[in-house]
Amino acid sequence: MTFREKIVHENLKSSLSNPHMIFVLLTPSKLTSPGSTHRMEYAAFISRSRQFMNVPVLVSNLGLLEQLAYWKVSAPCSAVGYNLTMKKHGSKFFSSNGLLREVNEVNKMNDSLQSELQKACRDVEESERLVETLQADVSALRRRVREKQQSRAGKEPVEDPPEQKNLLLHEAVRALFACSPLFTSQTLTLQAFPVPDVCCDSEQQDQDVSLSDTTAKDQEPVSPLNPGRTNCRKRLRELSVGRERKRRKSKS
Template sequence: MAEPTVRVSGIVLSSLMFQHVNRDSDVEGLILGESRIEEQVTISDSQADHIHIEEVYNIQKHIACHKLNDFYDNVGDVNVDAVKKILAENKQENLIGWYRQRRNTDQQMTFREKVVHEKLKSALSNPHMIFVLLTPSKVTSPGSTHRMEYAAFISRSRCFMNVPVLVNNLGLLEQLAYWKVSAPFSAAGYNLTMKKHSAKFFSSNGQLRDVNEVNKMNESLQSELQKACGDVEESERLVETLQADVSALRRRLREKKQSNWSKHLNLSVWTKFLTFFLGVCRLMRIINNHSSITKVSSSCILRFEQC
């Protein structure tokens, strides 16, 4: 069974959001584009060839209705004439679905939307129709920031399933990879403009000009970026080394200051001790001298009494 996928360009998606977010009420309209079946064959030596079939819906344009319920009535019956009037000059075979914008609601189809979708498929005899639902909501209470969520749905045997939406200019692509995007509508003005200016950008075989030069420039930029990253890494390592040296010098200076302080403290203690010792010695000398004088005076007094 083919896996369905919806693809839309960033320009179409952004214009759809910008146009309808500024409306005061809910909006609905028709989606134009094309649907096709892609077959991808994966060749491998270890196993048999793997064939992957994918059903792709390419959204290329949208047409907004002037009011709600413009192409269907209250019970969901589709008015084909109203659909053709909305399409105007666009071809009916380019109609691949419709969309609806509902504010501050869940991303789920309502019962009425499911009924309208099934009857639109029956009225246009096109089983490959999609429904795109956009649900804008406020992220902050003042309304300065909004969030726009979008989803696509298809029906298989009246069972609706969510289909992944891929934006062509978003995602990680390889350097030489390009999306397979369908060509836009064959409008007369578009074809005239493309014929006039395509020679400036495309070669005779349809390839873009100067792609190799752009790739070379990209490689040069990558090499310069890697060189700059190497220089930054080297400078960061040098800074780390300098910081380690500064920390070591600060530690040595702190240890030296502590050592000098210890030496100064010991010297002052010894100085005080010597001063105290000399003072004691002088005191002992004075005491000894005083004792000898006392002995002499006592001897003289004794002799005087004897006389």
């Protein structure tokens, strides 16, 4: 603290009504590292009983820590050897703008990456727009096709496809199982087994069957695919005639 500053301090204390006023003098420290603006050190002098006490004060910069917030100055050294050494070897480490060569390389790489990223973003945006247009075209075509189908359905009546019958299979099954009474039966037991209708019919039904078989034999020609149909009808007539004779004997 200089003699002039001390005199100013004493005059302020004598002129002001508060004798216990604290006079703080903030001066930048000479020990601060050169080139740093993010952190500055100050010294505060407090007067107590005609004695000055040095109190260190630290002021931090709370702004954005960007690269432009720093500035570099030459080192406070006036040695001739230091200056010659910096002039000789400074070009190997520093570029013309005063920054390190590695910093310039990193900045160039960052710029190239940013340009590539922007290009990729533009390509993705264009592809997304193309996909949106294609989806709109597809939806429009689907809507047109749906409208055409609805118009055709309203004009033309919908016809069911004709039923396809396998005539050969039908004739083969009739030729093989025509003589079986279970094949023509429509009566089932409790266990879902077919029962011949001949065993459950009454006498009148037996007579009707025999008469219908006789008339069918006289009127219906014999099919070449059903050679056993006449034999089956003969057996049915013989069974019905035999049962009728037994019943007459039992009644007599």
